[in-house]
Amino acid sequence: MFVIITYDVGEKRVGKVCKKLREYLDWTQNSVFEGEITKGTLTRCLAELKTIMDEEDSVYLYKVENPRNLVKEVLGTDRSFYTMFL
């Protein structure tokens, strides 16, 4: 399945959340990750994320079973393009 994860977390945890998500998905924009992932791997990713998060933190997970049902359009700069060279 294809997922988009957006997050709004406390300053102290941004780095850890970002590092964790990089293990599973592609960074595409500040606080936004995307990618194909299996149910099992997603379950593991979320379980690990929850150990990092605080109650006040906010993480949204958007799941699309069939990636063909989701169309992405970029206005302006595609940030994910640059991270390929990091």
Next chain:
Amino acid sequence: MFVIITYDVGEKRVGKVCKKLREYLDWTQNSVFEGEITKGTLTRCLAELKTIMDEEDSVYLYKVENPRNLVKEVLGTDRSFYTMFL
């Protein structure tokens, strides 16, 4: 159709982009808007957004024709819950 818009724009334009998107969609998290919108209204929204944006800014638009093909899961706090009382 259902859309998610995420954005990463210059400090000077964040307020204007946010204000513009509030006219069309629901604010759900920092730099994240969601909602049902028609093609025509979306076209108008994007045209107006482009007049505000700078080349270096980044806006991602995720479109799902049938909202039933998208499942959203919230970890931690649902920020959009609080904006209902603003």
